[in-house]
Amino acid sequence: MIYWLLSILIQGTLPKVEEQPMWIVPAPDTLSVQVINYDELKPLLHSKSDTTYVVNFWATWCAPCVQELPLFLEMDSMYRDQPFKLILVSLDFKKDYIRKLEPFVRERKIGDHVVVLEDNRANFWIGDIDPEWSGAIPATLVYRGQQRAFFERTFHHADELHDIVKPFLNL
Amino acid sequence: MKSQFGKLLLALFTFTLISAVAPVVDAYKVGEQAADFSLKNVDGNMVSLADFKGVNGYIVVFTCNTCPYAEMYEDRIIALHNKYASQGYPVVAINPNDPSVKPGDDFASMQTRSKEKKFPFKYLFDDGQKVYPAFGATRTPHVFLLDANRYIRYIGAIDDNAQDASLVSVKYLENAIASLKAGNNPDPSETKAIGCTIKVKS
Numbered sequence: 001m002i003y004w005l006l007s008i009l010i011q012g013t014l015p016k017v018e019e020q021p022m023w024i025v026p027a028p029d030t031l032s033v034q035v036i037n038y039d040e041l042k043p044l045l046h047s048k049s050d051t052t053y054v055v056n057f058w059a060t061w062c063a064p065c066v067q068e069l070p071l072f073l074e075m076d077s078m079y080r081d082q083p084f085k086l087i088l089v090s091l092d093f094k095k096d097y098i099r100k101l102e103p104f105v106r107e108r109k110i111g112d113h114v115v116v117l118e119d120n121r122a123n124f125w126i127g128d129i130d131p132e133w134s135g136a137i138p139a140t141l142v143y144r145g146q147q148r149a150f151f152e153r154t155f156h157h158a159d160e161l162h163d164i165v166k167p168f169l170n171l
Numbered sequence: 172m173k174s175q176f177g178k179l180l181l182a183l184f185t186f187t188l189i190s191a192v193a194p195v196v197d198a199y200k201v202g203e204q205a206a207d208f209s210l211k212n213v214d215g216n217m218v219s220l221a222d223f224k225g226v227n228g229y230i231v232v233f234t235c236n237t238c239p240y241a242e243m244y245e246d247r248i249i250a251l252h253n254k255y256a257s258q259g260y261p262v263v264a265i266n267p268n269d270p271s272v273k274p275g276d277d278f279a280s281m282q283t284r285s286k287e288k289k290f291p292f293k294y295l296f297d298d299g300q301k302v303y304p305a306f307g308a309t310r311t312p313h314v315f316l317l318d319a320n321r322y323i324r325y326i327g328a329i330d331d332n333a334q335d336a337s338l339v340s341v342k343y344l345e346n347a348i349a350s351l352k353a354g355n356n357p358d359p360s361e362t363k364a365i366g367c368t369i370k371v372k373s
Contacts, residue, residue, distance in 0.1 A: 061239040063273075064368060091365055093239070093334050120332055120340075126363040136310035136368040152309070156373050 031097045033090070033105055035116040038125040044087055044115070045129060048145060051083040052168040055141040057117075059091045060100045064154040065138040071161050073110065082169055088113045091137060144168045198307020201360040205231075205321045208302045210265065210295035211278070213285040218293050220263070220321060227259030228324070228351060230344070231315040233297075233308040235266045236284045237275040238367035241311045243333050245288060248312070251329070251344070252292040260316075260348055262292035267303035267311070272370040303369055310366030316347050316357070324351055327362030 045055060056072055058065035069088070076086040088110060092101045097116070105111050119125060126135045130150035133139055140151045142165055149168075155161045199205055205220075212218045220229055232248055234241040252262035270277035278296050285294045297303050306315055307326075316325035325347035330339040347357035 062367060064370075095334070120338075122364050123328065123331060123343075123359075123362045126365070133363070134309040134313075135363045135365045137365060138368070154368065154373070 029098060031102050032111055033114045033116055035118050038119040041117055051085050052144040053085050054165060055087045055089060057089045057091060057137050057139045060104050062137050068138055068155045071155055071158050074158060075161055086113050090114055090116045092116060142168055199323050201323050201326055203323055205317055205323055210297060213282045213294045218295055223261060226261060227319050229317040230260055230262045231317060232262060232264050232312055233267045233303055234264050234312040235268050235276045236280050237273055238311045240333055240366045244312050244329055247329060247336055249291060255348060264292055264294045265297050265302060267297045267308055268370040269300060269372055272372055308369060310368060312366060314344055318351060325357040325360050328364035
């Protein structure tokens with residue numbers, strides 16, 4: 001598990017999903033992204049490296065989350081040459097992993113960014129991630145080293161997102 | 172005298188500043204008294220908390236038709252009302268969403284849902300979205316347990332497992348009601364849970 005987390009941190013990759021046109025892909029029966037608990041997620045929220053992390057909490061059932069997702073992916077490709085890392089923490093329901101999350105991840109090719117948080121101690125970890133977070137999603141954490149900011153809000157335009165991330169980047 | 176006046180001015184200025192920048196700062200906290208409201212129920216009648224006679228408190232739940240979390244708690248909210256209304260703690264459900272942002276949360280859809288599920292409790296529409304910000308509700312479902320005098324005694328989640336009622340290990344809300352009935356302060360008085368944002372025009 002630690003090795004796996006490290007490999008994400010270092011290479012920014014998860015096992016690649018074979019890419020095929022959607023219409024011939026059989027219904028996937030395994031989840032290609034990692035399911036982790038909060039103890040396993042926490043190191044990803046406290047990396048001491050000089051990388052700017054954008055951690056977005058989302059779910060396929062959350063319409064505003066799905067709407068803002070492209071803005072995050074756009075930003076990720078824009079900062080490809082920067083020490084920048086996008087993590088999409090899915091809070092999908094267990095019953096939806098195969099039925100909804102897996103097809104979504106495949107279709108959008110976002111497997112490299114997605115981890116699934118499965119941990120019933122929400123009353124603990126919501127406040128541990130940020131004391132001000134009420135638990136509504138979408139929500140986004142931006143951090144680099146000790147510098148942190150948390151946003152319990154939806155982003156509607158690329159500019160709004162860039163405005164909150166720019167102060168963290170060495171541009 | 173002069174310095175007192177200065178302090179007052181400063182306090183006024185600070186208050187104005189805070190309320191202008193972040194209205195949510197004014198939201199009710201545990202121990203504060205909630206103002207009553209008047210909202211339209213699915214039966215077309217306006218409902219206020221004062222309309223409930225002889226109650227020991229109110230289980231105010233901000234919920235809606237469309238949020239999967241709210242849906243997962245629907246049966247549990249019905250069960251809560253069926254269990255606690257007779258003990259003087261009725262459920263008062265309020266839909267805080269702007270239906271122009273979330274079409275399934277319009278008043279007609281609330282009426283349909285209420286009929287389909289045979290809601291035994293009032294299901295009110297926060298038309299104009301004035302009530303949920305006063306409470307400081309941020310998500311659906313979001314529970315506020317009030318005592319008979321409308322003092323807020325507990326804010327947060329119903330229990331600790333949205334996805335599976337059979338796997339719940341802590342019933343936060345029921346424990347809070349039990350504390351009130353025993354004359355104690357609920358502990359915890361606040362809990363957090365994942366939920367859907369309340370839908371407002373951007």
